[in-house]
Amino acid sequence: MIVIGERVNATRKRIRAALEQKDAKAIQEEIMMQDAAGAHYIDLNAGSGSGGLAQEKEDLCWLIDLALECTSKKLALDAASPQVLKYAAKHLDGRRPWMLNSITGELDEASLAILELACRHRVPLIALAMDKEGIPPDAARRLAICEAIFKEAEKRGLAADLLYFDPLVMPLSTDAVQAMVTLQTIRGIGELFPEARTAMGLTNISHGLKKRFLINGAFLTTAICFGLSAVICDPTSKSVQRAIIMGNLLAGKDKFCRRYSRAVRSGLFEKGEQG
Amino acid sequence: MSKDELLAKLEHSIVMGHLDADDEGFDGTMEGTPGTLELLEEALKAEIEPGVLVESFRVAMGKVGQLFEAEEYNLADMLASAECVGKAMEIIGPALQAVSHSTKGKFLIATVEGDLHDIGKNIVATMLKGAGYQVKDLGIDVPAATILQEIRAYKPDYVGLSALLTSTMVEMEHVVRLIKEENIPGLKVFIGGAPTSQEFADKIGADYYCRDVREALDKLEEVSKVS
Ligand code: B12
Numbered sequence: 001m002i003v004i005g006e007r008v009n010a011t012r013k014r015i016r017a018a019l020e021q022k023d024a025k026a027i028q029e030e031i032m033m034q035d036a037a038g039a040h041y042i043d044l045n046a047g048s049g050s051g052g053l054a055q056e057k058e059d060l061c062w063l064i065d066l067a068l069e070c071t072s073k074k075l076a077l078d079a080a081s082p083q084v085l086k087y088a089a090k091h092l093d094g095r096r097p098w099m100l101n102s103i104t105g106e107l108d109e110a111s112l113a114i115l116e117l118a119c120r121h122r123v124p125l126i127a128l129a130m131d132k133e134g135i136p137p138d139a140a141r142r143l144a145i146c147e148a149i150f151k152e153a154e155k156r157g158l159a160a161d162l163l164y165f166d167p168l169v170m171p172l173s174t175d176a177v178q179a180m181v182t183l184q185t186i187r188g189i190g191e192l193f194p195e196a197r198t199a200m201g202l203t204n205i206s207h208g209l210k211k212r213f214l215i216n217g218a219f220l221t222t223a224i225c226f227g228l229s230a231v232i233c234d235p236t237s238k239s240v241q242r243a244i245i246m247g248n249l250l251a252g253k254d255k256f257c258r259r260y261s262r263a264v265r266s267g268l269f270e271k272g273e274q275g
Numbered sequence: 276m277s278k279d280e281l282l283a284k285l286e287h288s289i290v291m292g293h294l295d296a297d298d299e300g301f302d303g304t305m306e307g308t309p310g311t312l313e314l315l316e317e318a319l320k321a322e323i324e325p326g327v328l329v330e331s332f333r334v335a336m337g338k339v340g341q342l343f344e345a346e347e348y349n350l351a352d353m354l355a356s357a358e359c360v361g362k363a364m365e366i367i368g369p370a371l372q373a374v375s376h377s378t379k380g381k382f383l384i385a386t387v388e389g390d391l392h393d394i395g396k397n398i399v400a401t402m403l404k405g406a407g408y409q410v411k412d413l414g415i416d417v418p419a420a421t422i423l424q425e426i427r428a429y430k431p432d433y434v435g436l437s438a439l440l441t442s443t444m445v446e447m448e449h450v451v452r453l454i455k456e457e458n459i460p461g462l463k464v465f466i467g468g469a470p471t472s473q474e475f476a477d478k479i480g481a482d483y484y485c486r487d488v489r490e491a492l493d494k495l496e497e498v499s500k501v502s
Contacts, residue, residue, distance in 0.1 A: 256292065256351040262303055 001244055001253075002230035004041040004076050004101075004199065005034030008063060010048040019046060019059050027063065028070040035071040037235040041099060042067055045078035056084050061091040068095060076101045076126075082113035089117060101232075102126035102166065105145035107152055119158045126199050126232075127153075128166045129185060135168050137175065139184035142167060143192060146185075150193055160195035164230055167200055172215065173208035179219055183226045190227040199230035202240070213239035221247040241268060278323055282331050285314040289335035290342070292355025294362060301352055311359040315366060325367050325405065326489065329398050332360045333487055336394060340469070360394050364401055371405030378407055379499065383431035385413035385422055387446045392439035395468060399435060402488045408433075408495070419450045426454065426462070433495070435465040436481075444470060448479040455480055463498055465491065 007030045010016050018026040031042055044067060046059035060079060067075055077088050078101040085100060092098060100118050103111035103125065118125035127149045129135075129142035136142050146165050153163055167185035170178040182205075186198050205219045206212035217239040220231060224247025233240050245268065249260045263269065276284075287293075288311045293300035295310040309317075318328060339356045342348040382403050386396050393415045400412045411429055413421065426434060434454060438447040451464055466481045476484035483498070485491040 255298075256355040257349070258299065258301065258303060258351070258355075261349060261352065 001224060001228075001248055002040045002197075002199070003038060003235050003240075003244070004043050004230055004232045005031075005037075005039035005073075005235045006043050006201070006232050007031075007034055007234055007236070008043060008067075009045040009078070010059070011045070016048045019048065019062075022062070024066055027066050031067055031071050034235050035073050037241070039073060039235040041074045041076045042071060043076040043078050043101060043232065045101075047079055047081075047084075053081055053083055056081070057087045060084060060088045064088060064092050072096075074098060078102070080110070082110050082117065085114055086117055089121060094121075097123075099124035099164075100126065102128055103149070104128045105131040105149050107148065108132075112152075115153060115156060115158065118162065119153075119156050122159070122162065124162045124164055124197075125153075125158065126164045126166055129168050135170065137170075137178075137181065139181050139188055142181075142185045143188045146189055146196075147192065150196065160193060161197065163193070163196040164199040165189050165193075165196060167198060169200055169202065169204040169219075171207035171209075172205055179205060179222075183223060186223060186226045186228050197229040198227065199232060200228060202231055202233040213237065216240065217243035217246075220244065221250065224248060224253075225251045227251075238268065238271060276317075278318075278321055281314065281318055281321060282323065282327070284309075285311065285318060285328070286331045286335040286338075288314055289332060289356050289359045289363075290338050292352060292359060294355070294359050301348075301355070311363055312366070315363050319366075319370070325371055326402070328363075328367065329402060329488060332363065332398065333395070336360060337469075357394055361397070364394075364397050368401040368404070371401060378409075379495075380408055380432035381429065382408045382410045382433045382435060383413065383422075383425055383429055384410060384435040384437070385417040386415040386437045386439075387422075387443050387450055388416055388418045389446055390438050390440055390443035391415050392437070392468070395439070396435075396437040399437070399467065399485075399488050399491055402492065403495075406492055406495075419446070419453055422450055423453055423457065426457065426459070432461065433463050433465060433498075435467070435491075438466070438468045438471060441470055444468075444475065447471070451479045451481050465494070467491065 008015055010019055034042055044060060044063040046056050046063055074097040076099045077085055079085050100114060100123055103114045129145045131145050167182045169182050172178055189198050202216050202220055206215035209215060220243035245260055245263045248254045249257060254260055291300040293305045293310040295312045296307055298310055299306045339353055343353050384396060384400050386393055400410050404410045413425060436447050436450060438444050454464055463482045465483045465485060466476055467485045471484060473484045483494045485494060
C-alpha cells in the first residue's frame with residue numbers, strides 16, 4: 001500500500017499563506033510530519049488558483065528545494081498545467097524519484113503533454129477516470145475512460161505498471177451508492193489491467209457528514225480489500241493509519257499478522273477516536 | 276563467528292520467526308539480515324552436528340511457548356517460529372537419511388487425535404531415520420483407530436506418540452490403553468511432548484517417556500540391547 005501525503009497543497013490556507021510569505025519552516029514541518037508518519041511520496045502542489053503559471057512554477061520549484069532539504073521520500077509533482085510540471089521536472093532533474101499528478105481521460109493537449117513527460121522520464125503517472133463530460137456516476141463509464149487512457153499510454157510507450165488510475169471518489173452525502181461505484185471501479189481496473197495500479201483521494205467520500213474519520217477509515221480499509229494500490233491522504237491521521245493496517249490485514253497482505261500486531265503493541269488502537 | 280555465537284543467532288532467528296533474509300521478523304526490523312535458513316546453512320558448513328542443531332530448535336520453541344504464555348506472542352507469531360523449524364528440518368532431514376541404513380527396527384510415530392503440533396514429532400522422526408531406524412510417520416491429529424490399524428499392518432517394533440496439549444494427553448492415555456489391549460509381544464510404546472512426563476507415562480502404562488530426542492535415542496539403544 002503506497003501512501004501519497006497530500007498536506008502540501010496550495011488549496012489549504014496554511015500552505016497558501018506559507019507560499020505567500022515564503023515561510024520555509026511551516027512547509028518543512030508539513031513535509032517532515034508526513035515523512036515521520038510513513039508517507040512514501042510527498043505530494044507538492046503550488047496551484048493556489050490566483051498567482052498565474054509563472055508564480056506556480058516558481059513556487060513549485062521552491063517546494064521541491066524545501067523537500068529535498070528535509071526528507072528522503074519520493075516526490076509527487078502535482079499541477080494541472082504541463083508547462084508547470086515540465087519546468088518543475090527540469091528543476092528537480094532526477095535528484096529524487098518522483099511521480100506526476102495528474103492527467104484526465106479527456107486526453108486533451110494538456111493531458112497528452114503530461115503523458116509525454118511521464119513517458120520521457122519513465123515515472124509513475126496518476127490518471128483520473130473522468131473526461132470532458134466530468135465524472136461519470138457509474139463504474140462502467142469510468143472503466144471505459146480508463147481503457148481509453150490505457151490505450152493512449154500503451155501507444156506512447158508508458159509501462160502499464162507506471163499508470164495509477166484514480167477511480168475517483170464522490171460524496172456519499174449526495175449519492176448513497178458512490179462508495180460502491182469507486183470500489184467497483186477499483187476492482188474493474190484490477191481485472192481489466194492487472195499490471196496497472198490504482199490511487200485514490202480519500203476524504204471526499206465523507207464530505208458533508210459528521211465524524212468523517214469513521215467513514216474515511218472504513219472506506220479505505222474496504223478499498224484496500226478491493227485491490228487499491230495507493231492512497232492520496234493525510235498520513236498523519238490516526239484513522240488513516242489504522243485503516244491501512246486493517247486493510248492490509250483483511251486483504252491477506254500482512255504475513256503472520258505482524259504489522260497489525262505491531263500496531264497494537266505501539267498503541268495505535270488505544271489513542272482515542274480522533275481522526 | 277564461533278559455533279556458540281552461530282547457534283545463539285540461529286536460536287534467536289527462530290524465536291523471532293525470522294525465516295530468511297527476505298522476512299521482516301517479529302519486530303519488523305530484520306529484513307536483509309541472515310535468517311534461520313541462511314544461519315542453518317552456515318551451521319552445516321561449520322559442521323555443527325544435527326543433534327546440537329535440533330536441541331537449539333527445542334530451546335528456541337520453548338522460549339516461544341513462554342512468550343506465548345506471557346501474551347507477548349500470539350498464535351500467528353508462534354506459527355512463524357514453527358515455520359522456521361519446519362523448513363530447517365526439511366533441510367536437515369535428507370542429509371541425515373543419506374547416511375542411514377535403516378536396520379535397527381521399525382518405528383511408527385504419530386501425533387494423537389485433536390493435536391496439531393508436529394515440530395517435536397518431526398524432529399524425533401527425522402533423527403530416528405538418521406540413526407538407522409525405519410520410520411513410518413502417520414502425521415498429526417491421528418485417530419486411535421488409524422494408529423491401531425497401522426500397528427497391525429506395519430508391524431512396528433516401537434510405537435511413538437506425541438501430545439502437546441493437556442487436552443490431548445487424555446487421548447494419548449486412551450490410545451496407549453487400546454495398544455496394550457492388543458497384547459502384541461515385544462511392542463514398546465514411547466511417549467513424548469512438552470506436557471508429558473515419566474510420571475504420566477507410568478500412570479497410563481506407556482513403556483518409555485522421552486524428554487527430548489536425545490533421550491529417545493538413548494532409550495531405544497537400551498531397549499535393543501535388552502531384547
Ligand atoms: C509451535 C506451537 C504451536 C504451533 C504448532 C505448529 C506445528 N506445526 O507444530 C501452532 C501455532 C499451530 C500451535 C497451536 C496451538 N497451540 Co501451541 N505451541 C507451540 C509451542 C510454542 C512450541 C511447540 C514446539 O514445537 N516445541 C518444540 C519441539 C521441538 O518440542 P516438543 O514438541 O516438546 O518435542 C520434543 C520433546 O517433547 C520430545 N517429543 C515430542 N513428541 C515426541 C514423541 C515421541 C514418540 C518421543 C519419543 C519424543 C517426543 O522430543 C521433541 C524433540 O526434542 C508450544 C510451547 C511449548 N513450550 O511447547 C505451544 C503450546 C504447546 N501450545 C499451546 C496451545 C494452547 C495451543 C493452541 C490451543 C492455541 C490456540 N489458542 O489455538 C493451539 C492448538 C492447536 C491444536 N489443536 O493442536 C499450549 C498448550 C497448553 C496446554 N497445557 O494445553 C503451549 C504449551 C503454549 C503455552 N505455553 O500456552 N501451537
